[in-house]
Every structure is written in C-alpha cells, then in structure tokens.
Amino acid sequence: MLGERWTLLIVRELLLGPKRFSDLRARLDGISPSVLTERLTRLEQLGLVGRFTLPPPAASTVYELTDHGRALRPAVFELIRWGGRFLHPVRKGERIEPDWMLLALDACARRGPSPPRTFQLRIRDQGKEAILYVIGGPSGTVVTDTHAAAEVTIVASVPATLSVMSGAMDPLEALKAGRIKATGDHAALAEFPQLFDVVRPEPQKRPA
Amino acid sequence: MLGERWTLLIVRELLLGPKRFSDLRARLDGISPSVLTERLTRLEQLGLVGRFTLPPPAASTVYELTDHGRALRPAVFELIRWGGRFLHPVRKGERIEPDWMLLALDACARRGPSPPRTFQLRIRDQGKEAILYVIGGPSGTVVTDTHAAAEVTIVASVPATLSVMSGAMDPLEALKAGRIKATGDHAALAEFPQLFDVVRPEPQKRPA
DNA sequence: CCGCATCCGTTTCGATACTG
DNA sequence: CAGTATCGAAACGGATGCGG
Numbered sequence A, B: 001m002l003g004e005r006w007t008l009l010i011v012r013e014l015l016l017g018p019k020r021f022s023d024l025r026a027r028l029d030g031i032s033p034s035v036l037t038e039r040l041t042r043l044e045q046l047g048l049v050g051r052f053t054l055p056p057p058a059a060s061t062v063y064e065l066t067d068h069g070r071a072l073r074p075a076v077f078e079l080i081r082w083g084g085r086f087l088h089p090v091r092k093g094e095r096i097e098p099d100w101m102l103l104a105l106d107a108c109a110r111r112g113p114s115p116p117r118t119f120q121l122r123i124r125d126q127g128k129e130a131i132l133y134v135i136g137g138p139s140g141t142v143v144t145d146t147h148a149a150a151e152v153t154i155v156a157s158v159p160a161t162l163s164v165m166s167g168a169m170d171p172l173e174a175l176k177a178g179r180i181k182a183t184g185d186h187a188a189l190a191e192f193p194q195l196f197d198v199v200r201p202e203p204q205k206r207p208a
Numbered sequence C: 001c002c003g004c005a006t007c008c009g010t011t012t013c014g015a016t017a018c019t020g
Numbered sequence D: 001c002a003g004t005a006t007c008g009a010a011a012c013g014g015a016t017g018c019g020g
Helices: A007-015 A021-027 A033-046 A073-086 A100-108 A158-165 A171-176 A186-195 B007-015 B021-027 B033-046 B073-086 B100-108 B158-165 B171-176
Strands: A049-053 A061-065 A118-125 A128-135 A141-143 A152-157 A180-184 B049-053 B061-065 B118-125 B128-135 B141-143 B152-157 B180-184
Touching: A007 A021, A007 A033, A007 A061, A007 A073, A007 A100, A021 A033, A021 A061, A033 A049, A073 A100, A073 B073, A100 A128, A100 A141, A100 A158, A118 A158, A118 A186, A152 A158, A152 A186, A158 A171, A158 A180, A158 A186, A171 A180, A171 A186, A180 A186, B007 B021, B007 B033, B007 B061, B007 B073, B007 B100, B021 B033, B021 B061, B033 B049, B073 B100, B100 B128, B100 B141, B100 B158, B118 B158, B152 B158, B158 B171, B158 B180, B171 B180
Parallel strands: A118 A152, B118 B152
Antiparallel strands: A049 A061, A118 A128, A128 A141, A152 A180, B049 B061, B118 B128, B128 B141, B152 B180
16 A cells, blocks of 8 residues: 555655645655645545545645544554664755654654753755754653743754754754754753754665 | 654564564565665664674674663663554454563563562464563562573463553453463462553554 | 646566576 | 566556537
8 A cells, every 4th residue: 555656755745644635745855746646545445545625715725644544643653763863964955844853853752751851943945944842851742832932042954953953963063053043941951852862873784 | 763664563573582684674564675785784883782792603793782782771662552443352463472471571561569470471373482571569570581490381472461561351261261371370370460550552543 | 726638758667588 | 585587457648629
C-alpha cells in the first residue's frame, strides 16, 4: 500500500494537516498532477485519506488523513529520525519546508525527562515561517501553540535549527556568530539541545 | 532513498539476516533480476547494504545490512505494526513466509511488563518452518534461540499464529479446535496473547 | 485560480531468455 | 548461482487544456 513512489511523502505532508491538491503539488517537488491524482484516489480507496469540500466561501477540496492514515505517524517519525543521520550538513539547493521541521523536532523530541523549559521557535526559510513550541519536562512535546509562556524565543533558519538541535553547534556560539537570534533567557538556551534525541551523523559517510 | 518500489521490502528481508541474490528474488514476489540488481547496487552505493563473498567452499555472494541499514529496524517495525491492522483475516493466496513472523512478533512484542513465560513457537507454512522463542517478563523479546527452557511449545500455521497473538482467537480454544498444537504447560498458553501489543483490526474496513 | 484530464517523449518495470 | 540482455507494457514528468 505504501511502497510506491510519492505515497509516503504524501502521507508526511498530510500529517501536518489537511491540504489542497495544489498545496501538495507545490510541496512535492517534481510530482506530476496525474500521479498525484492517482495516488490520492488510491489512498482514498484504501481508507487512509478522506476528501472534503470546505464550506463556502472557501469551497475548495481538501485531503485529510483518516484514523488509519494518522496511525502511520510513528512509522513516519521513525523514518524521519533515521533520515536525520544524512541531513548534516544541509546540501545546497536542498529545499526543506519550515513546517517539515515541526515533524522533525517532534520525531526527535526526547521522550524521557528533559529540562523543564519552554522554547518558542520561529523557523524561517525562503519567506516562509513555522512557529512552534518545544516543551521540556518529564515528557517532551512539540506543539504549534501553547498557553505556557516561552522562556526563550529563538529565530533561526532551517539549517541553523538542525545544527543546534543536533548538538553539532552550541546554541550560545550560534547566537554569538549571528546564526540564530534569541530573546528572553539566554542562559536557558544552552539546554535546548537536551530536549532532543538525535542520532549524530558520522562525519565520514554522506551518500548521494 | 527508500521511496522506490521494492527498496523497503529488500531492507525487510535483510533485517532477517544476510541473503543471496536468488534468496531475495525468491522471497520478493514479482521482482525482476534487473530491478533487484539495480536496487542492490544503489543500496550499496548509499551505504545501507554491503556485499560479501563467502569463503570457500560456499563462495557465493551475500548481501547484508550495514549499520546504517540496520538502523532502519525501528521504522520497519512501525510499518509492520501499522500493517497488522489489515492482516485479519489472512486472504487466500496471500503468501506469508514463516520467518516474516519473526519480525512481526518482535515488532509487536509488548515492551512493558508481561507474564514471565517462555514460549517456543514453531510456525509452519508450505513446508517451511520458523522456530522462535517469545520471552515475557519485565521486557519482552523475541529471539531465534535461547538458553531458557520453554514452558510450552506451540506448533501453528501462519494464520493461526496471527489469530492467536492478536487475541482474535483464544489459545485454548484454538488448541481444542486443532488449529494449533501445544506441548508442555497448557495453562500457560492462555497468557500468550498478553506478550503482544497488537492493534486490533476493526472488522469494518478491509481495503483491497 | 483550482482540480484535474489528456497527450507525449522518456524512463522504468516485469517476464523471459540467456551467459559466465 | 548471479547476474545481463532484451523487449513489450506500464508508469512517469512536463506541458497544455478546460470546466467550475
């Protein structure tokens, strides 16, 4: 059901929420409309994706994961965690949508105890921005909104975020070097990487 | 790296141990030799698979996962767990290799506390047999050999094993009905399903 | 615009035959 | 046994068109 090209990538996109046909097309580099149609139809038949028409005035079609589809989240997260090992350093021309980082940070959030801090993270790339909250404590989570006040707000690019969360670059050094910006309790910043479990990429191998 | 057809299935096969070209071909229904060659070559370039020549007198080539490849185990396991919801009942003509069940049982083994029993399981289908040990206790595991003595030995087909482990069929009833055979402490048999965390398939939906 | 359907040149696939 | 060679069928990417 999932082994064909594009299928798991479509599921990944829809894990971020319902999307329109053209949204999916724009976020999946190189997919052709006919293939996207075919995959969505098939995923709908399989019961992994539902198709809905928004009420007026929007009145456009959106695709959304069903319960069966959402159940793929742990599998996709494990694939994301695995893929992390090949992500350093980010290659030139590699497009990483900021809100993919929501999945990446969630997939890599430390499930055990971590410092009880709340960070607001604003990830910017190519005019797009994703805002998310990373919450430490007994069980870490990553969410798109929260009532808890963030002690620190970090503004960073996608590559800078990856470097800092993976521990490849120290947050305070990144701040000094201007790679990230931060407002709030700068001291808490040093604990940020402790909120994640990242497989450190070995410097040696970097397949094409 | 993994999105193409066959690739994840090849990884799944190799998670069970090193395999020869023709073994892989026989276990992947419908793959053509040229495609298998292409996929193996690519996986080797990517550093997920290694190719080795066995010392004489065997002197044949085997393919084996590298550390990077083996790191896919959690992702494959999550996919297996997810797929379990579509596995009941087993369709006619659906070929399930007995040793795939080693992966399935391992993927679904309850990670939390479970009854401290050891079961030997002999899964037979189409003249092939897989022998494995399911060990309960504080942390359940599934292995292919153990020094612990098994309290019960179960002999079952693939579909019967799936039915019993998922809780769809009670072990003692399965025994009475002749769907499985057992030697040893029959009373312990009733605890067998407690060694697994299985997503119970909803009877409603069963996509093609 | 959005959601496709259609067409077309290219790539890839599956099946089978064949070779070192 | 481990692939390579070949060939028709299917799938793909890209462009274009078209109705709502």
